[in-house]
Amino acid sequence: MLKQMGFIFDADCCVGCKTCETACKNENKTQPGISWRRVTQVADHKYLSVSCNHCDSPECFRVCPERAYTKRRDGIVLIDPNLCNGCMDCVGACPYTAPKFDIISHKASKCTFCLPRQQMGLEAACVSACPTGALQMYNFKQAYPKGTVAKIEGFPDIRLTRPSIRFFPSKTRERYFLEER
Amino acid sequence: MRDGGNKVYRNVCPRNCYDTCSMLSYVQNGKLEKVEGDPLQGYTQGRLCTKGYAYPEYVYSPDRLRYPLYQYPRGSGHWERISWDQALEKIAGKMIELNRRYGSNLSLAYNKYSGNIGLLHYAIEGMFNSLGAHTKPFGDACLAAGKDALHYDLGKALSPDPESMAQAGLIMIWGANPAWTAVHQLDFIKQARDSGAKLVVIDPLFTPIAAKADLFIQIRPGTDGLLALTLARMMIERKQYDRKFAENHLFGWEPFLSYLQDKISINETSEVTGVSLQAMEKLASLYASHRPCAHWAGFGIQRSSNGGQNVRSISALAAITGNLGQKGGGMFYLHPSEDLFPRNLLKYARPLADGKKDREADINNFAERLLFFDKPPVRFLWIASRNPLSQDQDLNKWQELLRTLELVVTVDLFMTKTAQMSDLVLPAASHFEEVDLNISYWHHWLALNEKAIPSYYEAKSDLEIARMLTRRLKEISPGFSNFPDELTAEDWLAKEFTSQVYTAYGLTSWQELKDGPHKLRAKTPWLDRKFRTCGGKFELYSNEAKKDNLPALPRFSWPQTKGDYPLRLITPQNPYRIHSQYNALTWLSGEYDNVLQINPKDAAQRELAEGDWVRVYNAEGEIIKKVQLSNSVPPGVVVAFQGGDNPVNILIARTAADMGMKMSGSRNAAFYDTYVDCVQGRR
Numbered sequence: 001m002l003k004q005m006g007f008i009f010d011a012d013c014c015v016g017c018k019t020c021e022t023a024c025k026n027e028n029k030t031q032p033g034i035s036w037r038r039v040t041q042v043a044d045h046k047y048l049s050v051s052c053n054h055c056d057s058p059e060c061f062r063v064c065p066e067r068a069y070t071k072r073r074d075g076i077v078l079i080d081p082n083l084c085n086g087c088m089d090c091v092g093a094c095p096y097t098a099p100k101f102d103i104i105s106h107k108a109s110k111c112t113f114c115l116p117r118q119q120m121g122l123e124a125a126c127v128s129a130c131p132t133g134a135l136q137m138y139n140f141k142q143a144y145p146k147g148t149v150a151k152i153e154g155f156p157d158i159r160l161t162r163p164s165i166r167f168f169p170s171k172t173r174e175r176y177f178l179e180e181r
Numbered sequence: 182m183r184d185g186g187n188k189v190y191r192n193v194c195p196r197n198c199y200d201t202c203s204m205l206s207y208v209q210n211g212k213l214e215k216v217e218g219d220p221l222q223g224y225t226q227g228r229l230c231t232k233g234y235a236y237p238e239y240v241y242s243p244d245r246l247r248y249p250l251y252q253y254p255r256g257s258g259h260w261e262r263i264s265w266d267q268a269l270e271k272i273a274g275k276m277i278e279l280n281r282r283y284g285s286n287l288s289l290a291y292n293k294y295s296g297n298i299g300l301l302h303y304a305i306e307g308m309f310n311s312l313g314a315h316t317k318p319f320g321d322a323c324l325a326a327g328k329d330a331l332h333y334d335l336g337k338a339l340s341p342d343p344e345s346m347a348q349a350g351l352i353m354i355w356g357a358n359p360a361w362t363a364v365h366q367l368d369f370i371k372q373a374r375d376s377g378a379k380l381v382v383i384d385p386l387f388t389p390i391a392a393k394a395d396l397f398i399q400i401r402p403g404t405d406g407l408l409a410l411t412l413a414r415m416m417i418e419r420k421q422y423d424r425k426f427a428e429n430h431l432f433g434w435e436p437f438l439s440y441l442q443d444k445i446s447i448n449e450t451s452e453v454t455g456v457s458l459q460a461m462e463k464l465a466s467l468y469a470s471h472r473p474c475a476h477w478a479g480f481g482i483q484r485s486s487n488g489g490q491n492v493r494s495i496s497a498l499a500a501i502t503g504n505l506g507q508k509g510g511g512m513f514y515l516h517p518s519e520d521l522f523p524r525n526l527l528k529y530a531r532p533l534a535d536g537k538k539d540r541e542a543d544i545n546n547f548a549e550r551l552l553f554f555d556k557p558p559v560r561f562l563w564i565a566s567r568n569p570l571s572q573d574q575d576l577n578k579w580q581e582l583l584r585t586l587e588l589v590v591t592v593d594l595f596m597t598k599t600a601q602m603s604d605l606v607l608p609a610a611s612h613f614e615e616v617d618l619n620i621s622y623w624h625h626w627l628a629l630n631e632k633a634i635p636s637y638y639e640a641k642s643d644l645e646i647a648r649m650l651t652r653r654l655k656e657i658s659p660g661f662s663n664f665p666d667e668l669t670a671e672d673w674l675a676k677e678f679t680s681q682v683y684t685a686y687g688l689t690s691w692q693e694l695k696d697g698p699h700k701l702r703a704k705t706p707w708l709d710r711k712f713r714t715c716g717g718k719f720e721l722y723s724n725e726a727k728k729d730n731l732p733a734l735p736r737f738s739w740p741q742t743k744g745d746y747p748l749r750l751i752t753p754q755n756p757y758r759i760h761s762q763y764n765a766l767t768w769l770s771g772e773y774d775n776v777l778q779i780n781p782k783d784a785a786q787r788e789l790a791e792g793d794w795v796r797v798y799n800a801e802g803e804i805i806k807k808v809q810l811s812n813s814v815p816p817g818v819v820v821a822f823q824g825g826d827n828p829v830n831i832l833i834a835r836t837a838a839d840m841g842m843k844m845s846g847s848r849n850a851a852f853y854d855t856y857v858d859c860v861q862g863r864r
Contacts, residue, residue, distance in 0.1 A: 015360035015367065015389040017756050018770060022234035025768050026215050029237075032767040044812055045392035129218075129228050131364035132371065175397045176460035177387070178815040 004075035004140040005113060006054050006164020007127075011152055012171050013134035014039075016047035023129030024051070027114060034100045036111040037126050042154030046170055049135060050155070051126065052077060052098035052111035053163030056140075060090035060099055060110075068108075075140070075164060076113045084108050095156040096163065113137075140164050187214060190633035191695065193619035194233050195302075195612045196759045197295035197323075199343075199363035201621035202229050203698050204236075206613055206633040213240050213613055213634050221697035224344055224624035225365045231756060235768040239611065240637065244765040245594055246608035247638035255589065255604050265639060268605055269653040275561055275588045276312075277658050283557035287540055290316035290559045292547055295323070296566030296593075296762065297609075299617035299630060300519075300677060301644050301670055303526035305565045308647035310530045311664035314537040316551070316559050318544040320847025322573075326838035327483040327514050328845065330492035333723040333731075334500070336713025338844075339706040340516040341475075341508075342625050347372035348509030351471035353381045355405050355495055357479025360389035361756040363623065373509070379471050381464065383408065384481075385751065386820065387813035396467060399815055402749055402853055403485040404454040406494035407737040411450040412465060413498045414441040421469040423503025430710045431500060433722020433734065440734050453739075455815075473510025474502070481753065484853040489840030493735035500719045506707035515622045518701055521685055522620065525676045526644075531663045543847040546835060548578035552585065564591040565609075565643055570598040571761040571828040574850045575835040577801065592646060595765055598828060608640040615642035616670040618677060618694075625701040627686050629674075629694035644670055729843060746799050746856035748783065748819045752829050761824030774825040777806035777859065780816045784808060787860060796862030797821065799855070802831040805862050819857065832857055 016039055024030070024037045037051035058077045061069040068083035069090070079090070079099065086106040090099040099108040114124035122128060127135045138145065148166035151158055155167070182189040187207040194202045203222035207214045216236045220227035239245075249268035250260045263271075279288045289312065293305045309315050321328070331338035346352060347369040359366040370380060382394040383405060391397040400408060416422045417438065427434050451458055468474060476499045482491040496512045504510040533539075542550035547569065551559045562582075570579055583589065583602055591603040600606045614637060617630040641649070651664040678691045686699040693699070714720050727733040754760070755773035763769055777795055789795055793808045797819070804827050814820050821829040833855050841848035 012393075013371070015364075015393065017231055017360060017364055017389075019229070019231040019234065019364065022231040022768050023229075026234040026237055029215075032238075044387065045389050129234060131228055131230070132367045173392070173395060173397065174463065175387075175391075176399060176457055176463075178385075178399045178401065178455040 001075055001141070002073050004054075004056065004164050006075065006138055006140050007051070008136040008138045008145060008148060008166050008168070009049060010134040010136075010168040011046065011048070012168055013132040014047045014049060015132060016041055016045065017131065019129050019131055020049050020126035020135055023125045024111075027117065027125035028112070030100075030109065031102050031104060034102055034109065036098070036100065036109070040154065046153065048152070048154045049126070050096055053096055053161070053165045054113060055164060056162035057160070059093040059095065059161050063089045063093040065089065076115065078112060079108060079110055081105070081107050081109065095160060138166070190631045191219060191629055191697070192216070192613055192633055193299070193617070193628045193630040194229070195297040195299040195617065195619055195630070196232070196762065197298050198759060199359070199621070199623040200225055200230065200365050201619055201624065201626070201628075202233050202365070203626065203628045204229055204233060208633050211635050213237055219628075219698065222626050222628060223700060224621075224626055226368065228365065230364045232759065232763055232769060235763070235766050236613070238766050238768045239763065240613055240634070242595075242765050244596065245637060246596065246606060246640070248608060249639065250606045252604055252606070255583070256602050265649065268607060269650055271605060272588070272590055272650060273653045273657055276654065277661065279560050279587075280661070285537070285557065286312045286315045287554075288316070288557040288560040290542070290551060290561065291563040291565070292318050292544070292567055292569060293565045294544065294567040296568070297612065297643075299612065299619050300522065300524065301526065301615070301617045301642070301673055302566055303524055304644035304647040305563070307526035307529040308651060308662070308664055309563070311651065311662040313531050314533055314539050316540040316542060316554065318547055319541045320544040320849075321841065321845035322544050322849055324480055324483070324515060325841030325845035325847065325849040326489035327478060327480065327492040329840035329843040330483070330489040331496060331512070331514055332844050333726045334493060334496045334720055335707070338514060338517065340513045340623075341511045341705050342703065343513060343623055344369055345509055345705065346370060346475045346513070349373045349378050349473060349475040350509065351379050351381065351467060351474040352477065353383070353468070353474055354390060354477045355383050355479055356481035357477055358384070358388040358390050358753065360393070362754050379467055381467060385815060385818055386753070396463060398456055398460050398464060401453070401455045401815075402751060402818060403487060403491070403739075404737075405482045406487060406491035406735065407445075407450050408454050408456055408461075409491070409494040409498045410441060410445050410735065410737060411447055411461065412468060413501055414445045415447070415461070415465045416469065416498075416502055417441065419465070419469065422501045426503040426710070427501060430712070430718050432714070432716055432718040432720045437497065437721040437734055440736070468502075472504070473507035474499070474504045475510055475513060476504065477513040481853065483838055484849070484851055486836065486839055486851045486854050487738050488838040488851065490732070490735055490737060494737065497721055497735045500721070505719065506705060506710055508705050511706065516625065517622065518625060518627070519620045519622065521682055522677050523679055526673060529664070545837060545847050545850050546575070547573065548575060548582040549835065551582050552578065558585065560585070560587040562586050562589050564589070564599055564603070568593070568597040568599045568761045570602055571824055572830060574830060574833040574852065576831050578835075592643065594640070597761060607646060608638065610636055610640045610642040610645070614640060615644070616674065618674055625703060626698045627694070627701065628698035629691070631695070642670070644673070725843070731840065746858045747817065748857050748859065749817060749853070750829070750832060750855040750857045751818060751820050751853050752823050753820065755822040758822070758824050761828065764824055773822040775807050775827060776809040776822070778809045778811040778814045778820040779859070780814050780818070781810045781812065782816045783819070784810055789859070789861060794862045795859045797832065797857050797859045799832050799857045801834050804829060804831055819859070
């Protein structure tokens with residue numbers, strides 16, 4: 001592959017505002033209830049924003065009986081809705097629950113890395129909307145950015161699919177809480 | 182503009198919010214396809230917030246009101262679709278009938294506030310002003326105490342450009358959570374931190390911004406002022422104040438010094454605020470070593486009966502340490518750019534006949550005031566840009582008021598709590614369906630809001646409604662109103678651009694705003710150290726405050742009300758709503774809508790577990806919420822978010838902050854002086 005596109009998520013910057021989630025809906029017009037990107041709170045004000053991680057070894061691609069998934073030369077994993085038969089194998093197989101099942105169209109869909117935007121020279125909608133710079137696009141054929149780690153609290157096992165995502169972990173901070181009444 | 186098959190328009194989010202985002206709307210065949218941030222606006226820098234990106238769903242939400250609706254009997258849910266002509270007929274007929282019955286228009290009242298803060302939404306004020314003497318609201322429900330506090334200190338509440346926070350050495354946030362309420366500020370905070378600045382957050386709640394701070398200090402609600410005064414004392418004792426500034430630009434240094442020496446002790450502060458000596462020491466050392474300091478007084482700290490004093494105390498600290506008028510530093514609260522504009526619709530008036538006067542009702546005590554009015558009593562109420570039955574205090578009085586009204590008209594986009602209790606509901610246009618002008622009270626940008634799409638079904642803007650109703654009134658009773666209904670939105674817009682406005686924003690014609698927002702050409706306030714007070718100095722000791730029966734010095738006193746209930750209720754914004762707005766959308770999470778956040782210790786005492794239904798009550802009333810155990814909330818405090826199906830404001834009694842009379846004529850609600858208790862409940 002020429003590239004392996006993916007995301008860098010800075011847990012130290014993310015404030016859990018879900019702007020990335022809504023920006024994705026605004027851009028991709030997913031059906032109500034379908035979120036290609038999801039922000040979750042893993043501990044008190046520690047957040048995780050996850051979409052498809054365009055894995056090096058995508059489980060969705062492997063399990064799909066219709067061969068609806070492709071892995072492009074830039075690393076992006078796509079699903080062809082015309083080939084999807086709605087069996088939901090990919091939905092169950094993905095450790096990051098990236099493929100979402102739409103009960104109306106009876107098909108799975110997932111993050112496209114905003115290919116149409118990229119073709120216009122724009123960043124993915126989630127990345128460009130993030131108010132804190134917590135999300136970045138990154139080509140993992142390059143050396144990993146300094147200070148990033150492979151996994152943080154709340155993120156599923158990475159050994160199976162080798163997801164194209166790295167993390168800046170949260171820093172420890174000085175806090176003084178009220179203790180008694 | 183064009184972009185592929187889309188037409189691109191400039192819009193501005195008109196919500197009552199710090200950020201007033203400039204947006205680009207992509208429209209195809211008259212349908213809003215998507216929204217983007219406008220990259221030409223330097224504060225929001227091409228980004229929106231989570232609510233902003235949800236506008237395509239908001240505009241076409243199946244819950245949006247499409248047609249005028251008539252409900253009989255009121256509150257029954259028996260709605261009937263009627264035409265605009267029928268609606269106008271009913272309204273105009275009632276207005277004229279009441280005028281004949283009472284011999285004046287004083288029985289006609291309106292209540293309008295911040296649901297859409299675009300400048301042309303003052304059409305409602307203009308429409309009522311044109312009727313001659315009537316009953317109107319006055320005052321400021323949100324920010325009045327803080328505004329007065331800064332007025333006493335500085336002579337005018339001016340804040341620096343929030344983009345300048347990028348040059349701060351220390352950013353100290355008191356009672357604000359920009360991670361939820363001003364997300365675009367985060368970039369400027371980040372820029373400052375990337376160059377070595379530190380972020381301090383002082384808040385009773387461990388908020389998302391607190392979680393990012395270099396130093397977070399949790400404080401008992403309402404005691405911020407005491408901590409600020411104590412920090413001031415520490416700075417003075419350690420000779421870390423600005424002596425030159427104190428000698429030349431401070432009025433009241435001596436009495437302030439003796440007040441601090443006599444009344445403020447670090448140990449006592451620690452007892453009252455709950456902040457440990459160690460935390461104060463840490464704060465003092467950061468404060469002394471990182472300059473300039475941007476002090477951000479959030480609106481939360483002034484929603485209590487000592488709220489104005491809290492703001493004055495923080496501003497005193499900023500002053501004695503020489504942080505005012507320093508680029509990057511200073512006192513951030515709000516910036517009243519709107520004052521530059523003539524606001525012709527707001528000020529539009531019909532000359533009143535001799536002896537005739539409008540009747541004014543304090544917006545913070547609206548229902549009670551309206552009930553009090555007699556000869557004639559109020560019988561007609563117009564509600565626009567407002568959802569008082571969710572957001573006002575003293576909701577029991579509102580129920581009483583409704584019983585006395587003969588016609589209640591609500592203009593809204595959705596069937597709000599207030600709309601549900603109206604006789605007539607008129608569908609309001611979204612900002613994509615109207616022309617407007619938007620001025621932020623925080624950042625310094627001015628932006629034009631273009632009409633991007635046709636009206637959603639029969640929705641209309643406040644100005645269109647004012648024009649239509651006026652026309653109908655004049656037809657039935659010539660001379661009933663003098664509102665110039667022939668003027669279009671563009672006509673009113675053009676009138677706002679005085680030569681002063683053109684100069685202030687570097688414009689030669691308002692149409693230039695079609696090419697992008699313009700920024701106010703403002704210097705950092707107080708750079709010249711010339712304050713706008715009588716003596717030109719910063720007033721630690723304010724004779725004006727004294728004249729207004731307030732302490733001349735910033736002083737700490739406990740919030741007045743404690744009540745019979747043990748838990749203090751705080752009702753902040755949640756990231757997916759603004760007050761009661763946005764609750765109809767699937768794109769936005771409803772996770773905070775019906776929860777009561779409570780410290781596990783308080784929950785354990787009441788045998789409450791996560792997810793339990795809980796009955797929250799006080800003398801005002803009760804609501805049912807779902808327990809969310811949270812270590813972000815200190816013991817003795819509970820948090821419920823605003824709006825939703827079961828609005829928390831039912832628990833909020835008529836309360837008032839300490840200040841507000843000076844600039845707004847009324848003291849804002851002390852929302853955070855509410856105390857409650859809770860027990861296991863059942864839904």
